[in-house]
Structure formats: C-alpha cells, structure tokens
Amino acid sequence: xxxxxxxxxxxxxxxxxxxxxxxxxxxxxxxxxxxxxxxxxxxxxxxxxxxxxxxxxxxxxxxxxxxxxxxxxxxxxxxxxxxxxxxxxxxxxxxxxxxxxxxxxxxxxxxxxxxxxxxxxxxxxxxxxxxxxxxxxxxxxxxxxxxxxxxxxxxxxxxxxxxxxxxxxxxxxxxxxxxxxxxxxxxxxxxxxxxxxxxxxxxxxxxxxxxxxxxxxxxxxxxxxxxxxxxxxxxxxxxxxxxxxxxxxxxxxxxxxxxxxxxxxxxxxxxxxxxxxxxxxxxxxxxxxxxxxxxxxxxxxxx
Amino acid sequence: xxxxxxxxxxxxxxxxxxxxxxxxxxxxxxxxxxxxxxxxxxxxxxxxxxxxxxxxxxxxxxxxxxxxxxxxxxxxxxxxxxxxxxxxxxxxxxxxxxxxxxxxxxxxxxxxxxxxxxxxxxxxxxxxxxxxxxxxxxxxxxxxxxxxxxxxxxxxxxxxxxxxxxxxxxxxxxxxxxxxxxxxxxxxxxxxxxxxxxxxxxxxxxxxxxxxxxxxxxxxxxxxxxxxxxxxxxxxxxxxxxxxxxxxxxxxxxxxxxxxxxxxxxxxxxxxxx
Amino acid sequence: xxxxxxxxxxxxxxxxxxxxxxxxxxxxxxxxxxxxxxxxxxxxxxxxxxxxxxxxxxxxxxxxxxxxxxxxxxxxxxxxxxxxxxxxxxxxxxxxxxxxxxxxxxxxxxxxxxxxxxxxxxxxxxxxxxxxxxxxxxxxxxxxxxxxxxxxxxxxxxxxxxxxxxxxxxxxxxxxxxxxxxxxxxxxxxxxxxxxxxxxxxxxxxxxxxxxxxxxxxxxxxxxxxxxxxxxxxxxxxxxxxxxxxxxxxxxxxxxxxxxxxxxxxxxxxxxxxxxxxxxxxxxxxxxxxxxxxxxxxxxxxxxxxxxxxxxxxxxxxxxxxxxxxxxxxxxxxxxxxxxxxxxxxxxxxxxxxxxxxxxxxxxxxxxxxxxxxxxxxxxxxxxxxxxxxxxxxxxxxxxxxxxxxxxxxxx
Numbered sequence: 001x002x003x004x005x006x007x008x009x010x011x012x013x014x015x016x017x018x019x020x021x022x023x024x025x026x027x028x029x030x031x032x033x034x035x036x037x038x039x040x041x042x043x044x045x046x047x048x049x050x051x052x053x054x055x056x057x058x059x060x061x062x063x064x065x066x067x068x069x070x071x072x073x074x075x076x077x078x079x080x081x082x083x084x085x086x087x088x089x090x091x092x093x094x095x096x097x098x099x100x101x102x103x104x105x106x107x108x109x110x111x112x113x114x115x116x117x118x119x120x121x122x123x124x125x126x127x128x129x130x131x132x133x134x135x136x137x138x139x140x141x142x143x144x145x146x147x148x149x150x151x152x153x154x155x156x157x158x159x160x161x162x163x164x165x166x167x168x169x170x171x172x173x174x175x176x177x178x179x180x181x182x183x184x185x186x187x188x189x190x191x192x193x194x195x196x197x198x199x200x201x202x203x204x205x206x207x208x209x210x211x212x213x214x215x216x217x218x219x220x221x222x223x224x225x226x227x228x229x230x231x232x233x234x235x236x237x238x239x240x241x242x243x244x245x246x247x248x249x250x251x252x253x254x255x256x257x258x259x260x261x262x263x264x265x266x267x268x269x270x271x272x273x274x275x276x277x278x279x280x281x282x283x284x285x286x287x288x289x290x291x292x293x294x295x296x297x298x299x300x301x302x303x
Numbered sequence: 304x305x306x307x308x309x310x311x312x313x314x315x316x317x318x319x320x321x322x323x324x325x326x327x328x329x330x331x332x333x334x335x336x337x338x339x340x341x342x343x344x345x346x347x348x349x350x351x352x353x354x355x356x357x358x359x360x361x362x363x364x365x366x367x368x369x370x371x372x373x374x375x376x377x378x379x380x381x382x383x384x385x386x387x388x389x390x391x392x393x394x395x396x397x398x399x400x401x402x403x404x405x406x407x408x409x410x411x412x413x414x415x416x417x418x419x420x421x422x423x424x425x426x427x428x429x430x431x432x433x434x435x436x437x438x439x440x441x442x443x444x445x446x447x448x449x450x451x452x453x454x455x456x457x458x459x460x461x462x463x464x465x466x467x468x469x470x471x472x473x474x475x476x477x478x479x480x481x482x483x484x485x486x487x488x489x490x491x492x493x494x495x496x497x498x499x500x501x502x503x504x505x506x507x508x509x510x511x512x513x514x515x516x517x518x519x520x521x522x523x524x525x526x527x528x529x530x531x532x533x534x535x536x537x538x539x540x541x542x543x544x545x546x547x548x549x550x551x552x553x554x555x556x557x558x559x560x561x562x563x564x565x566x567x568x569x570x571x572x573x574x575x576x577x
Numbered sequence: 578x579x580x581x582x583x584x585x586x587x588x589x590x591x592x593x594x595x596x597x598x599x600x601x602x603x604x605x606x607x608x609x610x611x612x613x614x615x616x617x618x619x620x621x622x623x624x625x626x627x628x629x630x631x632x633x634x635x636x637x638x639x640x641x642x643x644x645x646x647x648x649x650x651x652x653x654x655x656x657x658x659x660x661x662x663x664x665x666x667x668x669x670x671x672x673x674x675x676x677x678x679x680x681x682x683x684x685x686x687x688x689x690x691x692x693x694x695x696x697x698x699x700x701x702x703x704x705x706x707x708x709x710x711x712x713x714x715x716x717x718x719x720x721x722x723x724x725x726x727x728x729x730x731x732x733x734x735x736x737x738x739x740x741x742x743x744x745x746x747x748x749x750x751x752x753x754x755x756x757x758x759x760x761x762x763x764x765x766x767x768x769x770x771x772x773x774x775x776x777x778x779x780x781x782x783x784x785x786x787x788x789x790x791x792x793x794x795x796x797x798x799x800x801x802x803x804x805x806x807x808x809x810x811x812x813x814x815x816x817x818x819x820x821x822x823x824x825x826x827x828x829x830x831x832x833x834x835x836x837x838x839x840x841x842x843x844x845x846x847x848x849x850x851x852x853x854x855x856x857x858x859x860x861x862x863x864x865x866x867x868x869x870x871x872x873x874x875x876x877x878x879x880x881x882x883x884x885x886x887x888x889x890x891x892x893x894x895x896x897x898x899x900x901x902x903x904x905x906x907x908x909x910x911x912x913x914x915x916x917x918x919x920x921x922x923x924x925x926x927x928x929x930x931x932x933x934x935x936x937x938x939x940x941x942x943x944x945x946x947x948x949x950x951x952x953x954x955x956x957x958x959x960x961x962x963x964x965x966x967x968x969x970x971x972x973x974x975x976x977x978x979x980x981x982x983x984x985x986x987x988x989x
Contacts, residue, residue, distance in 0.1 A: 017474070018402065024480040025403035032390040032450045033409070039447040040416050043427035047419070057426070057655030058676040107318065114315075119563060120556070121322040124329050127505060127555045128548065136328050139541075142824035146331060163821045163966060182325065186501060187457065189563075190494035194464045224460040232453065239420045242511075252962045260420040267423060268648045270951045271672060277423055284418035291418070426652065433656045515644045516652065519607075524643075532612060532643030 047277040055274030062274075069278035079279070081254050082262040083286070085169060089258060090237040092173050098229050100181040105188030106218055119185075126183035134247045137175050138162065162248055165255040172243050172256055180236065184229045191225030192218065231291060238287045259283045336360070336545035359546035369550070371522055372529035377554075379444050379514075379525060380507040386449040387503040388496055394450075395458025396484050400470060413452045422512075429516055439519040448507060454499045461495035462488065497562040505555045526551045605636040606890050607660035611646035616848055617912060624906055628897050635890055654678045659882040661891040662898075665713050667704040667876045671946050674707045675987055680881040681710040685892045692896055693919075701876045701916040704944045713878025714899040717913035719843040720874040720942045721778050722934045723862045724850075729764065729838040738839075738862035742782075742807060745839075745865045749816040752838040765818040768828045768837035769811060771965035773957040774873075775828070775841055777945055779804040782867025792948040792986065796979040797972075804867070805971055809964055819965065833857060843875065844913055844935055861934045874942035876916060950985040957982075 051070070054063040073079050108119050125133065140146040141161040148159065161171040195218065203213050219226075241260040248256045257265070263283065267276020339356040363369055397403075398410055428447055429438075437443035465488065473483040489496070514525040524532065530547050610621060618641070625637050640660055642649050647669055653659035654673075665673060673679055686694050694702065697715065705713030725738050733752050739745040749766025756763050769775055780786065785800025795801060811817035818837055825831050832840035833854035840846075841864065850859055864872045879898055881891045897903045901919055908915040908924065914935045915921045926932040947953060960978045963969040 021401040021480065022403040025397045025401040025406070028393045028397045028401075028481075028484075029409075032394045032455070035390075035446070035450045036413070036416075036452070038431070039428060040424070040452070041412070042431070043424040044416055044419055046427040046430075047423050056676070057651055058673070058678045060677055107314075112311075112314070112318075116560075116563070118318055118322055120560060121326050123559055123563075124556065125325055127559060128329065128509075128552045133328070136332050136545075139824075140328060140331075142821070146328075160821055160824075163962075165966065178325065183502075186498050186559075190461065190498040191464065193494040194461075221464075224463050228457055228460045231456075235417050238418075241420070241422060252959075252966055254959055260422060263420050264422045265955065266952070267426075268645075268651075269955075271651065272950070273426060280420050280423040283420055284415070287418040288415060291414075429652060430656055433658055438658065516649065519640050520638070521641065528643060532641065 047280060050274045051278035051281050053274045054272075055277070056271055057273055058271070065274065069275045070282070072275065073279055073282055078254055078257065079262060082257045082259045085255070085257060086238055086240070086259045089169065089173055089176075089240060090234060092170070093176055093237050094230065094233045097177050097181050097184065097233055098226065100177065101184035101229060102188050102219075102222070102226065104181065104185045105192055106214055108185065108189060109192045119189075122182040122185055124182065125179040126186075128179075133175065133179055134243045134245075137171075138247055141171050163252050165252050168248055168252060168255045172240075172247060175243055175247075176237075176240065180233070184233065187225055187229055188222060191222045195221045230294065234290060234294070235287060238283065238290075259286075332545045333549060335542055336549050338542050359542045360550070362543055363547045363550060367533065367547075368521060368524075368529065369526075369547075372524050372526045375441075375444075375523060376508060376525040378441060380504055382445050383448045383507045384500055384503045387451055387454050388499050390450045391454035391458045391499055392489060392492065392496060393484065394455040395460075396462055396488055398455070398459045399462035400483075400488075401480065413455065417452055417456075425512060425516055428513070432517060438517055439523050441523075443517050444514055444523070444525070447513065448510075451503070451506075454503060457499060457502075458492075458495055461492060465491065501559055501562050504558045508551075508555050604887065604890070605638045606662065606887055606894055607638050607640055608894065609640045609642050609650070609660040609663040611664060612641065612643055614848065616910075620907065620910060620912060624898065624903065627906060628894060628903070631897065632893060635893065637894065654882055657884045659884070661885055661887050662879055662881055662894050664716075665705070665878045665880045667701075667715075667878070667944050667946060669951075670705055670713065670878070671948060671987065672951060673880075674705075674712060678883055679712040680883045680885060680888070680891075681712055682714065682881070682892070682895070683711055685896070686711065689892075689896055692900065696901070696917045696919050698916055698918060698939055700874065700939075700942070700944050704876055704946065705878045705880070713880040714895055715876040715878050715916040716899055716904065717908055718874050718876040718916050718935075718939075718942075719845060719913050720935055720938045721775075721841050721843055721864060721872045722938065723839060723864050724832060724842055724846065724859050725839045725862060726832070726835065726837075727858045727860050729835075733838075738860070739865045741866045746807075746811065746814075746816070749811060749839070750814070753816045762815070763836065765837045766816045767811060767818075767839040767841075768820065768831040769808065769817045769841070770819055770828050771958075771961040773954070773961060774945075776805060776808050776961070778841070778864055778871060778873050779808050779867060781871035781873070781943055782864070782869060783807075784868045787945070787947055788949075794979045794982060796982070797975045802972060802975055805964075805975070809971065812965060832859075844911075847931070848912065861931050863934055863938060870941040872938050872942050873945050874938070876944065948987050949982055950987060953982045953985055 050062070052064065052066060054065045054068070056062070104122055108115060108122070112118070142148075147161065151157075159167060161167045199217050199221070200213055203217060208216070239260045240258050241264065244256050244258055244261045245264070259279070260283070263276050263279045265276075266279060267273050336359055337355050337357070339354045339358065398406065432438055432443045432447070435443075437446070469487055469491070470483065473487045478486065509527055510525070511527045511531070514528045515531070518524055518528065521529075521532070530544075530551060533544075533547070608625065622639065625639055629635060629637055646664075647666075650659065650663060650665075654676075655678075665679075686692050694711070698718075701715035701718055702711065705711060705715065723738055729752055730736070730738075730748075733748075733754075735748060735751065739748045745767070752764065752766040753762060754764055755761060777787065780801050783800045783804040785798055785804055786795050787801075789795050812819060818831065820827055820831050823831060823836050825834070825836075828837075828840050829842055829846050829849060831837050832842075833850065835857060850857060863870065879895050881888070881895060885891055898907070899916075901917060904915050904917055904920045905923060907913070908920060911932060914926065914932065915924065921927065921936055927936045929936075956978060960969075960974045964971060964974055
C-alpha cells in the first residue's frame with residue numbers, strides 16, 4: 001500500500017525529472033542531430049525540392065516542372081515493372097531472411113560443439129562486400145559455372161541463371177538471402193542475450209520441448225529486435241541496388257530493374273536528377289506506407 | 304540417452320550442410336586466389352589439375368598501392384565506428400528512456416529518412432562537401448557517416464528490452480541521466496554495442512559509392528574503390544581479383560570474430576529482475 | 578555538459594586544421610581519364626611527362642577516375658569542380674554539348690598558327706562540334722573491323738575473309754563445327770552480342786540508319802529491319818554464338834578463347850590479343866560489305882570545362898596532346914589510330930599490314946551519335962535482349978522501340 005507521503009514524493013520526482021529529462025535529451029541529441037541534419041535531412045530536403053524541377057546537373061538554369069515528373073513516373077511502364085520487381089523481391093526475401101536469421105541465432109545460442117565456427121561461417125557472406133559477392137556469383141550463376149555443375153550432378157539441366165528473364169530476379173534474391181541472413185543473425189544474437197536463462201530453465205522443468213521453448217519464450221521476448229530486423233529488411237529490400245548494379249544492370253529486359261536502380265538510372269545515367277529525385281520520393285512514400293501498415297498489425301511492444 | 308545423441312548428430316550434420324552453403328562461394332574464391340590457373344573460375348572442375356601459388360597475394364600487396372588504400376580505410380572506419388557506437392548509444396538511450404518535447408516528431412523524421420534510397424542523396428552530399436572544400440580529404444569521407452539512423456534505431460530497440468527496474472534503481476540511487484547512461488546502461492549493453500560496432504565497421508569498410516564520388520586522387524582511395532580501379536588492370540585475372548577481395552574481407556571478419564564473444568555472455572541475474 | 582562542449586570545440590577545430598592542410602596547388606593542371614588497361618595508362622603518364630619536360634613552367638596532376646566516369650565528370654561539371662582537361666567519348670558528346678559547360682576552343686585554335694585544324698579528318702572533329710563551334714579535340718580513333726582466326730579458316734579450306742553478307746553467312750556456316758567429336762558444337766563461325774553497338778554497322782551497310790538528318794527516328798524501316806533480321810538470323814541459324822551462352826563476358830573473350838572464328842571488334846582488341854591470347858593466330862579485315870561498305874568509328878576528345886581558372890594552361894596541354902607532335906607519340910605505339918592526316922602519313926599506317934584496315938576504313942566510317950536522351954540506349958538494349966533471349970517478334974519490337982524513343986528527343 002502506497003502512503004500519501006510516498007505518493008507526494010513520487011509526484012514531485014516526476015515533475016522535476018520531466019524538465020531534467022528534457023535537458024539531458026537535448027544535450028545528448030545535440031551533436032548527433034546536428035550531423036544528421038547536415039548530412040541527411042538537408043540532402044533529403046534538397047531532393048524533395050528538385051523533384052519539382054526539370055533538374056539537370058549541368059544546366060545553367062533549372063526549369064520548374066511542378067508535378068510533371070510525378071505524372072511522368074506514373075505513366076512509365078518501366079516504373080511499374082520496377083515496382084513489381086521490388087515487391088516480389090521483398091515478399092520473397094523478408095520472411096525467409098528474418099526467420100532464417102532468428103532460427104540461426106537461436107541455434108547458435110545453444111551449447112553446441114563448434115558454435116563459434118558455425119557462427120562465423122554463417123556471418124561470412126555478410127562480411128564480404130556486395131560488390132565482391134556479386135562478382136563471385138556472376139561466375140557461379142553462369143552457364144558453365146559452379147551452380148550448374150552441381151545441379152548437373154543431380155540431373156537438373158543447365159540454365160543461364162542471370163540472362164534468363166524468368167530466373168534472373170530469383171537468382172539475385174537467393175544471393176541476398178544468403179548474404180543478409182547472417183547479418184541479421186547478429187542482431188538476434190544480441191537480443192537473445194537479454195532473455196534470462198531462468199525462463200528457459202523453468203520451462204524445461206515443466207517439460208517444454210525445444211520447439212515450445214522457441215515459440216513461447218524466444219519469439220515473444222525478442223519481439224523488439226524482430227521488429228528492427230523486419231523493418232530494416234523491408235527497407236533493405238526496397239532499396240536493393242548493389243547486386244543489380246554489378247550483376248545484371250537491370251536486365252535482362254528490365255527483369256531485375258528494382259526501384260532503387262530505376263532511381264539511379266534516371267537520375268544519373270539519363271542525366272535527369274529531378275526525375276530521379278521524384279522517383280526516390282515516390283519510393284519512399286511506398287515504403288513508408290508499408291511500414292505504417294506493418295506497425296499496425298505487428299507492433300513492436302504489445303506489452 | 305541415445306535418442307538425444309542421435310538428435311545432436313543430426314543437428315550437427317544439418318548445420319554443417321547449411322554452413323557449406325554459406326561458406327561454399329567464399330571457399331571457392333579462396334581456392335581461386337591461390338591458384339595459378341586464370342580460367343579456374345569458369346572451369347571449377349579443373350581444381351585437381353591446377354597449381355598453387357602465393358603470387359597473387361604478393362602482387363596485390365607489393366605492386367599495387369594496397370597499403371595506402373588500407374591506411375585510408377582503417378582511419379575512416381575506425382573513426383566512424385567509434386563515433387557511431389558512442390552516439391547511437393547516447394541517442395538510442397535518449398529515445399528509449401527519456402521524455403521530451405518533439406520526441407516523436409524527431410524520431411519519426413529519422414525513421415522516415417530511412418525510406419529514401421541513399422543513391423539520390425549522393426549528389427546533394429557531394430555538393431555540400433564540395434562547398435566545405437572537403438572533397439578528397441579525410442573529413443569529407445568521415446563526417447557524413449559519423450552517425451547513422453540505423454544504429455540509433457538498433458540501440459533504442461535494445462534499450463527497450465532492458466528491464467525498467469534498472470532505471471528506477473539508478474534514479475533512487477541519485478544518478479543523473481548521464482551517469483545512468485554511462486554507469487548502468489552501457490555496461491549492460493555489450494552485445495548491442497558489439498552489434499553496432501560490427502555493423503558500422505563492416506558498412507564503412509565495404510562502402511563503395513560515397514568514397515568513389517568523394518575522392519579524386521589515388522592517395523585518398525579506400526580499399527573498395529582501389530580494388531574497383533584495378534578492374535581493367537586485372538581484367539579477367541580472377542585469381543588476383545579474388546586475392547585482393549579476400550585481403551579486403553579479412554579485417555571485417557576479424558572484427559566479427561573478436562566481438563562475437565559478447566554474444567556469448569548473457570545478462571547475469573541483474574538486481575530486481577527475478 | 579562542459580566536458581561535452583569542450584569535446585565538440587576540439588573536434589571542430591581539429592577538423593578545420595586537417596581541412597586546411599589538404600589543398601591542391603593552385604596552378605596545377607588537373608587531367609582526368611577513365612580506367613583503361615595498364616599499357617594505356619603508362620603511355621598517358623609518359624605523354625604527360627613529355628609535356629612537362631617541354632613546358633617546365635606547368636604542372637600536371639593525372640587523376641584517374643575509377644568506376645563510372647561519365648557520372649563523375651557530370652557531377653564535377655555541375656558543381657564547378659571539374660578537372661581542366663578530360664576525356665569525352667564521341668558517343669556521349671551530345672549529352673555534354675546539350676549544356677553550356679564545355680569551353681569552345683575556336684578562338685584558341687585560330688590564334689595558334691601551328692595547330693592546323695584542317696589536318697584532322699573531318700568526321701572526328703565534327704563529332705565534337707556544335708553550331709559551328711569546336712568543343713573537343715579528337716585524340717585518336719578506332720573503328721570496327723573484322724578479326725578472324727587464320728588457323729580455323731585454313732582448317733576449313735578458306736583462304737580469304739568474307740567480302741560481303743552472303744559470304745559472311747556462308748563462311749560462318751562452314752566454320753561452325755564440332756571439333757572434338759563429342760556431339761556438341763564447340764566452334765562457331767562468328768560471335769556477336771545482342772546490343773545496338775554491334776548491330777548498327779550492319780544497319781549502315783544496309784543503307785539504313787538510326788535517325789535521319791533532321792533527327793527523326795528511322796528504326797521502323799525496311800533497311801533497319803533487314804539488317805536486324807540478318808544479324809539475328811546468324812544466331813537463329815546457330816552459326817553465331819553470344820558470350821553469355823558460353824559463360825563469357827564479352828565477344829572478345831569468346832574469340833580469344835577460340836570458341837569462334839570471327840569477331841567484330843576494334844583496335845583496342847589488339848593489345849589484348851598480344852597479351853592474353855598469344856596463341857590465337859588472328860588477322861584483320863574490313864567489315865563485310867552490305868549494300869555498301871560501312872563501319873562505325875570511335876573517337877575520344879580532350880575537352881575543357883567552361884568554368885576554368887587555368888584556361889591558357891589548359892589550352893597548352895590540349896594543343897600539345899592533339900598537336901602533331903603529341904599525337905605522333907601517342908599513336909606511334911599503335912594503341913589507337915591518329916585523327917590527323919599528316920600524322921597518319923608520317924607513320925605510314927596505310928601501308929601497315931594490320932593498321933591499314935583501320936586507316937582505310939576512314940573513308941566509309943561513321944560516327945554514331947543520336948539526339949535522344951540516354952534512356953534510348955536502355956530501350957534498345959531491352960529490345961535486343963527480348964529478341965535474342967525471348968524470341969520476340971522483330972517488326973513489333975521495332976515499332977515499339979520507335980514509339981518509346983520518340984518522346985526522348987533532346988530539344989535544342
């Protein structure tokens with residue numbers, strides 16, 4: 001039972017801590033926010049502004065274009081193809097990647113022989129730069145490459161994975177899952193450390209199996225990290241660029257043109273920065289919508 | 304007893320197979336890097352016939368400005384890793400545990416900024432750095448990446464999983480918020496800090512587009528840019544390319560191996576949890 | 578709080594100190610080119626060295642640009658931080674000429690009595706000319722020729738290269754064979770690729786073109802279609818191979834690794850053949866004749882930005898590099914052909930067993946430039962890929978291409 005005196009003390013503490021919290025918050029955030037403003041928010045603002053112009057880097061004067069860029073985007077066949085590719089890519093990669101990462105982290109958290117070795121093995125793809133893994137995989141995916149040799153032993157016919165419009169996108173998806181599942185395993189491993197062993201012990205005493213422990217203890221407790229991984233995964237997938245740039249240049253026939261690549265193509269290759277910026281804003285809008293919906297149906301902190 | 308043993312063996316086998324899939328391409332490139340057969344990459348079956356050599360590694364280290372690029376990469380990466388770990392913890396703590404005016408707005412803006420494809424920001428960033436006369440210099444390469452929203456987000460989420468009692472205990476002990484941050488939360492966040500360190504180190508080490516744009520001369524290249532500049536020099540000299548890329552990958556791998564022990568320690572029973 | 582502020586001040590001041598130390602010398606000429614093979618880089622270095630020896634009062638800094646050259650140059654031109662002298666490929670020149678960012682060189686050319694601009698072959702200079710003003714000086718040129726494997730020809734009983742389209746097809750058929758008796762074809766007559774660059778010489782040979790004098794598209798014409806159908810036909814009839822089907826990156830590699838008896842390439846292939854594919858007994862010939870002789874020429878200019886604090890110095894470097902002396906040094910190694918008639922005569926390339934095909938092609942070589950936004954290239958690439966990989970209908974694709982590219986016309 002809380003006495004009246006204790007309540008008074010608590011209320012006083014709350015009022016003073018509020019001002020105190022504000023002071024500390026602004027102090028702590030000063031430097032990081034300043035950096036972010038200069039190198040992140042201002043460039044974003046710049047991009048937003050030029051999306052309303054026919055902005056060409058080398059032109060002496062920029063023409064105001066109003067909403068023309070946006071209208072043109074929604075009329076462009078390739079834009080829709082890029083959007084479709086990106087959506088397919090995301091739907092394919094995010095769930096698999098997240099579950100794989102969590103599963104790997106869970107297994108890696110157990111006392112298994114050679115744990116450090118396995119952990120490192122799973123993380124290695126994430127360590128190599130995407131430019132490099134893309135180069136390696138171009139060789140592996142080629143008609144006389146490693147993949148076809150292996151599949152040939154299983155009796156599966158050889159295929160040029162990257163130049164076949166039907167398999168090009170999936171090939172890059174596989175590559176991405178391979179690289180980033182280990183990457184997110186790291187996040188989950190960090191989160192798993194916060195789950196007290198006592199919970200698992202208590203469950204074991206009550207006869208829970210590994211699987212039950214996983215679904216009823218691990219998954220709920222690690223929810224904020226899962227939220228982080230899913231959001232970062234979504235964002236990463238919507239922005240996938242490096243692999244496309246190195247491996248397929250958006251081809252064949254736009255089969256692997258993703259939205260980020262579309263932005264790059266139009267902004268840089270076609271010298272139309274304003275249009276590229278508009279595409280970037282549209283892409284951002286789509287991602288934001290998806291994230292908001294996701295937050296509604298999968299809130300990070302239900303407790 | 305036997306049932307558990309068989310289960311363990313099955314698990315190990317499955318894990319080994321999966322590990323093979325993950326390690327396979329990497330192992331393949333290591334093999335190619337030590338080979339003297341330039342066409343090995345197209346004819347993997349030729350492994351048995353090919354000779355081995357250290358020539359590729361020696362070539363990369365001696366004949367190319369590898370050491371300069373390495374030096375640049377190290378400086379930039381170490382700086383950015385330290386600042387990121389510190390500031391993301393600080394900011395993450397702020398968003399997780401403090402209440403202040405504008406909190407949701409600022410955090411919302413930060414999350415929204417993640418949605419913008421980074422590509423399009425390269426140009427305005429270049430223009431800014433150009434105005435500051437920092438093109439082709441260390442500040443130009445370090446400053447833009449000193450803080451990152453992703454890391455702040457990660458730390459925030461992590462701090463939110465930490466028990467509220469820690470906070471209350473610290474307040475009762477008379478700590479101000481900086482002391483609480485520094486003396487209570489940081490020591491208990493080693494896994495997350497390790498994650499941030501690993502992510503930042505790796506991200507900066509492998510960063511390609513920004514150092515490419517922001518440098519003009521070979522002396523300022525970082526490793527990925529330097530390796531790219533050799534694309535025509537090495538053309539289809541795959542063994543040399545592989546040797547170079549493996550050398551570039553080693554530091555990030557080492558960082559991971561070093562920091563991963565923090566994942567092994569759990570939070571020992573902290574006061575007030577049970 | 579105080580501790581933090583002090584930390585910030587220290588950081589800021591040290592940054593300022595570092596920045597001030599990193600400053601370029603004010604009167605150094607910055608020169609940029611793209612990535613090229615090591616021998617070309619060495620030659621560039623020595624040429625610049627010659628310049629500095631000749632004019633010791635000048636300093637030159639060679640800034641090689643890795644990665645995507647065009648985007649970096651664009652960026653630098655747009656932010657007034659471009660090098661004083663840099664390369665521009667003829668293919669993309671229209672994109673730069675569209676804007677007012679390059680320095681017109683006429684006043685310098687006219688003032689310099691030794692420069693002699695009429696010494697240049699006209700089409701190369703015209704590639705960088707707009708509205709009568711010259712914006713770049715062509716440093717050298719290359720063009721498409723036919724490379725063929727003499728051993729493979731002899732083994733098939735052929736002594737001469739194909740003279741025209743009919744012979745090209747016939748020879749390709751004869752040269753496509755299973756050389757080791759395993760039932761699979763290992764050698765193809767010719768290697769081609771599904772890209773507009775390699776198709777366009779055939780179009781010109783067929784009296785077609787990409788656009789007419791006024792810049793209107795001429796893709797949906799019988800001449801263009803005829804060329805495309807002939808070109809694709811080689812692949813369809815299985816007497817031509819494309820690089821991806823043998824897991825290689827480009828047509829040169831396929832020829833170098835002896836999977837094809839013929840390839841269309843340019844002078845840049847020669848050093849590679851000598852270096853990497855030493856065991857290929859190759860010979861050079863003119864491209865086979867269609868309804869007329871035609872080939873594509875490539876040239877690169879040295880240009881200068883309009884915003885340039887070192888205009889006089891830049892001109893000195895430009896005029897040296899493309900002057901009679903500089904060009905002679907550069908092209909005497911055969912790395913590329915001279916764009917000056919006098920230098921070509923001096924080096925007597927017209928009588929050189931190999932180079933004569935390049936020099937001889939000048940008469941019927943065209944520069945390929947279009948007046949459409951760069952996106953036209955992706956559109957044609959997609960169309961070509963659809964035709965080769967998905968067996969798309971050619972007339973339909975041509976109509977679609979013309980429709981899609983039409984709206985990309987660059988307004989002048």
